[in-house]
Amino acid sequence: xxxxxxxxxxxxxxxxxxxxxxxxxxxxxxxxxxxxxxxxxxxxxxxxxxxxxxxxxxxxxxxxxxxxxxxxxxxxxxxxxxxxxxxxxxxxxxxxxxxxxxxxxxxxxxxxxxxxxxxxxxxxxxxxxxxxxxxxxxxxxxxxxxxxxxxxxxxxxxxxxxxxxxxxxxxxxxxxxxxxxxxxxxxxxxxxxxxxxxxxxxxxxxxxxxxxxxxxxxxxxxxxxxxxxxxxxxxxxxxxxxxxxxxxxxxxxxxxxxxxxx
Amino acid sequence: xxxxxxxxxxxxxxxxxxxxxxxxxxxxxxxxxxxxxxxxxxxxxxxxxxxxxxxxxxxxxxxxxxxxxxxxxxxxxxxxxxxxxxxxxxxxxxxxxxxxxxxxxxxxxxxxxxxxxxxxxxxxxxxxxxxxxxxxxxxxxxxxxxxxxxxxxxxxxxxxxxxxxxxxxxxxxxxxxxxxxxxxxxxxxxxxxxxxxxxxxxxxxxxxxxxxxxxxxxxxxxxxxxxxxxxxxxxxxxxxxxxxxxxxxxxxxxxxxxxxxxxxxxxxxxxxxxxxxxxxxxxxxxxxxxxxxxxxxxxxxxxxxxxxxxxxxxxxxxxxxxxxxxxxxxx
Numbered sequence: 001x002x003x004x005x006x007x008x009x010x011x012x013x014x015x016x017x018x019x020x021x022x023x024x025x026x027x028x029x030x031x032x033x034x035x036x037x038x039x040x041x042x043x044x045x046x047x048x049x050x051x052x053x054x055x056x057x058x059x060x061x062x063x064x065x066x067x068x069x070x071x072x073x074x075x076x077x078x079x080x081x082x083x084x085x086x087x088x089x090x091x092x093x094x095x096x097x098x099x100x101x102x103x104x105x106x107x108x109x110x111x112x113x114x115x116x117x118x119x120x121x122x123x124x125x126x127x128x129x130x131x132x133x134x135x136x137x138x139x140x141x142x143x144x145x146x147x148x149x150x151x152x153x154x155x156x157x158x159x160x161x162x163x164x165x166x167x168x169x170x171x172x173x174x175x176x177x178x179x180x181x182x183x184x185x186x187x188x189x190x191x192x193x194x195x196x197x198x199x200x201x202x203x204x205x206x207x208x209x210x211x212x213x214x215x216x217x218x219x220x221x222x223x224x225x226x227x228x229x230x231x232x233x234x235x236x237x238x239x240x241x242x243x244x245x246x247x248x249x250x251x252x253x254x255x256x257x258x259x260x261x262x
Numbered sequence: 263x264x265x266x267x268x269x270x271x272x273x274x275x276x277x278x279x280x281x282x283x284x285x286x287x288x289x290x291x292x293x294x295x296x297x298x299x300x301x302x303x304x305x306x307x308x309x310x311x312x313x314x315x316x317x318x319x320x321x322x323x324x325x326x327x328x329x330x331x332x333x334x335x336x337x338x339x340x341x342x343x344x345x346x347x348x349x350x351x352x353x354x355x356x357x358x359x360x361x362x363x364x365x366x367x368x369x370x371x372x373x374x375x376x377x378x379x380x381x382x383x384x385x386x387x388x389x390x391x392x393x394x395x396x397x398x399x400x401x402x403x404x405x406x407x408x409x410x411x412x413x414x415x416x417x418x419x420x421x422x423x424x425x426x427x428x429x430x431x432x433x434x435x436x437x438x439x440x441x442x443x444x445x446x447x448x449x450x451x452x453x454x455x456x457x458x459x460x461x462x463x464x465x466x467x468x469x470x471x472x473x474x475x476x477x478x479x480x481x482x483x484x485x486x487x488x489x490x491x492x493x494x495x496x497x498x499x500x501x502x503x504x505x506x507x508x509x510x511x512x513x514x515x516x517x518x519x520x521x522x523x524x525x526x527x528x529x530x531x532x533x534x535x536x537x538x539x540x541x542x543x544x545x546x547x548x549x550x551x552x553x554x555x556x557x558x559x560x561x562x563x564x565x566x567x568x569x570x571x572x573x574x575x576x577x578x579x580x581x582x583x584x585x586x587x588x589x590x591x592x593x
Binding site: 047050051052073074075076077079080081086087092100103104110111136 | 474484485489
């Protein structure tokens with residue numbers, strides 16, 4: 001079932017067009033990887049879907065309803081965002097930080113109900129930060145912090161999960177474990193996941209489908225094998241990229257810098 | 263927190279026996295309990311001067327500490343205090359006008375200086391907020407800069423009035439007002455400002471969890487379902503209203519509004535559902551204690567209360583800063 005649909009969306013900052021007619025769909029249980037060069041409009045698209053910005057033309061539908069008709073508080077119960085380099089005050093504990101994900105559900109005076117506490121605990125277990133719950137955010141490593149922000153998003157109990165560079169600043173072990181976790185959640189909970197990924201190999205390895213965004217337009221959309229092909233990547237990123245098949249029998253391609261081109 | 267409340271009550275009670283007229287603590291206790299025979303003047307001093315002064319000190323201290331905490335969260339700036347958006351410069355300007363032109367009107371137990379200060383504070387804040395708006399939003403940096411510019415303009419006008427006043431005592435009056443004092447406390451003033459402070463505290467308490475969310479950046483707050491611009495306007499309006507009411511009767515008292523929330527944050531962390539009530543209690547405590555010490559040590563002379571809060575509070579805060587050694591605020 002299609003949970004997120006973007007239809008011919010246009011957006012410009014101060015008259016400077018950033019998105020020029022973007023369309024895509026994400027179904028429950030599916031990960032759509034969003035790739036593209038710097039400045040292609042990936043983060044802008046994510047912010048539009050999270051309701052932080054509003055499109056000038058076109059429509060975004062969440063669970064079949066236009067985003068304009070959602071109250072912000074209700075939208076936050078359905079769409080969760082893991083922003084790029086998100087800031088959390090260092091004097092918040094992990095528990096307090098994850099509880100912020102319950103904001104759209106909390107009633108005055110902000111005291112968590114049993115249901116809220118259960119949702120926070122579940123989210124912390126999924127993101128494997130339960131053992132850190134009493135630590136201050138300022139004491140965490142980069143990978144732990146990223147997982148706390150993921151836990152916060154999961155505490156929103158969303159249907160659509162938006163990830164902007166969820167693996168930035170993580171080592172390869174944490175990159176793989178974070179994306180495995182997201183993949184497992186998408187399958188188990190039927191989440192529709194839209195993830196901006198700069199690392200083409202991670203995008204190829206973990207996306208069910210990939211959309212290649214270049215200068216505000218979707219240049220290609222499809223399975224990793226269909227999108228990660230040399231001439232498309234050369235058009236998007238310039239030459240200097242080598243697309244290869246991988247040694248582990250998967251059909252998902254891998255990408256290397258081409259050292260023959262100087 | 264219960265300990266803090268008890269401490270607040272204890273200090274308030276003890277402070278009733280401090281003052282120019284030497285009334286022994288035992289006599290104060292018996293008068294409060296309605297026992298014993300004491301001179302009528304003692305009763306008057308207690309019920310018409312000291313107790314209102316303590317209550318007003320408590321209200322003003324609570325207001326400044328809560329407003330400071332609110333601004334620090336909204337502006338994500340450790341240097342934010344209740345006067346960030348022009349409340350103090352507007353109030354000072356209003357008071358300067360009233361003193362310079364010897365305005366004589368009054369309302370609700372407030373004299374012209376208080377009323378002009380209140381009006382000036384609200385007008386200045388409203389002006390800064392509307393000048394700081396860009397395309398339907400009020401970005402925090404623009405607001406802060408608009409506040410700085412407006413503050414400079416109003417301060418220069420206030421200083422001008424101070425130096426060109428026809429009578430020397432006008433200048434002294436204004437100077438005394440600018441530094442803050444609780445010497446004019448009475449029941450009428452308390453009754454007049456209490457509703458404003460109560461309404462503002464109600465709104466702020468309602469949004470205490472949202473103030474946690476606003477300590478993130480505004481985009482994250484929006485993604486968590488917060489109507490950032492609407493909530494920001496409501497909270498800023500409430501905090502400014504309460505501060506303007508407090509400042510109008512006490513003058514500009516510094517230090518409490520910026521330091522008390524940081525003390526609470528250092529010791530107990532940044533959860534505003536706890537930080538706000540705790541700041542209120544300690545803010546009230548701090549002013550009652552400072553004002554009490556002034557009466558105890560300097561009576562019958564009056565000293566600006568900000569002198570005492572900063573002189574005793576600053577070393578204590580520095581001690582806390584060293585003791586806890588947390589990196590508290592890289593907002």
